[in-house]
């Protein structure tokens with residue numbers, strides 16, 4: 001008989017798990033593996049709440065394995081390292097993002113693109129090499145092969161920096177890869193949520209001008225005053241959208257739900273690029289004609305490799321980029337999820353795990 005989550009490994013752990021498609025999270029006892037020779041064990045201090053956690057807790061993408069302990073923006077302090085660990089020592093501050101394993105030998109892995117490895121192992125709800133389920137950062141303790149652990153830059157705050165581990169790399173990577181990081185370019189960011197906030201900051205740090213495309217005026221004033229965005233469009237305002245036609249070199253679309261993309265394609269200049277990073281669970285409608293006429297491109301992008309994640313963190317530390325966060329205790333997580341669904345957070349919830357999760 002298969003062992004239970006609580007007994008399959010030697011190290012006791014507690015967390016919050018969703019056990020079915022209601023997505024409701026509740027306390028969950030499980031276990032973590034012993035520290036292997038290449039493993040880093042750490043006490044979780046903070047964990048961001050990404051909208052992917054919500055999609056997964058409710059099985060909206062159809063591949064959740066329950067019970068799921070979400071959380072892939074995990075920051076902590078090292079408590080133990082394996083005998084062959086070279087990059088970390090006890091007491092170091094570290095982070096783990098969206099993945100904890102990959103094949104390490106395919107073309108993508110060989111090119112520092114573990115995020116595109118067909119055998120990528122996600123931080124939660126994935127099967128680890130040993131066949132057991134992975135559990136994420138809504139938990140007191142974490143263990144990961146050092147290859148999938150990043151060094152925390154000294155001057156980067158732990159709480160407001162945590163979201164960089166997913167929101168940061170997911171927006172930094174396509175800006176760089178698609179050449180949307182040239183000073184003076186005009187970049188659009190669709191959806192001012194957790195990813196959108198960091199996308200704006202990354203794009204501004206690259207020296208581009210930023211237009212936010214949002215569903216309402218609610219976030220406008222703060223976006224201009226605090227984030228320094230150069231323009232703010234409400235997507236349902238046809239006049240405004242028309243006035244901004246053919247003005248953008250590239251767009252990062254972070255929207256988590258079904259939404260029209262044809263008006264976004266109209267905002268692009270010829271040869272402009274629409275990069276999808278949001279992951280709605282329903283197909284979007286696309287008419288190709290406007291793509292042909294302007295040689296426009298639509299592409300997708302998924303997180304980033306480990307080397308690039310470290311580069312991104314170092315870049316964020318150098319430029320002073322963190323997320324705007326609302327720090328919450330873990331027993332607030334269900335309310336936080338409800339508010340996240342209503343876009344009622346500026347702009348990322350971060351769980352104060354160490355303070356609020358007690359065995």
Ligand code: NAP
Nearest residue numbers: 051052191192193194195214215256257277278279302303
């Ligand atoms: P979030 O904080 O909820 O932000 C999404 C934003 O999209 C909202 O704040 C809202 O912005 C806008 N929005 C929501 N519903 C909308 C609708 N029906 N129509 C138009 N706009 C809508 O979520 P997040 O954590 O940033 O994640 C965003 C998406 O990216 C999720 O689907 C997540 O799974 C995905 N994701 C992908 C990757 C990747 O590797 N590609 C990595 C992380 C996350 P306004 O209020 O401004 O309209």
Ligand code: ZN
Nearest residue numbers: 050052166167
């Ligand atoms: Zn995420």
Ligand code: ZN
Nearest residue numbers: 103106109117
């Ligand atoms: Zn691989």
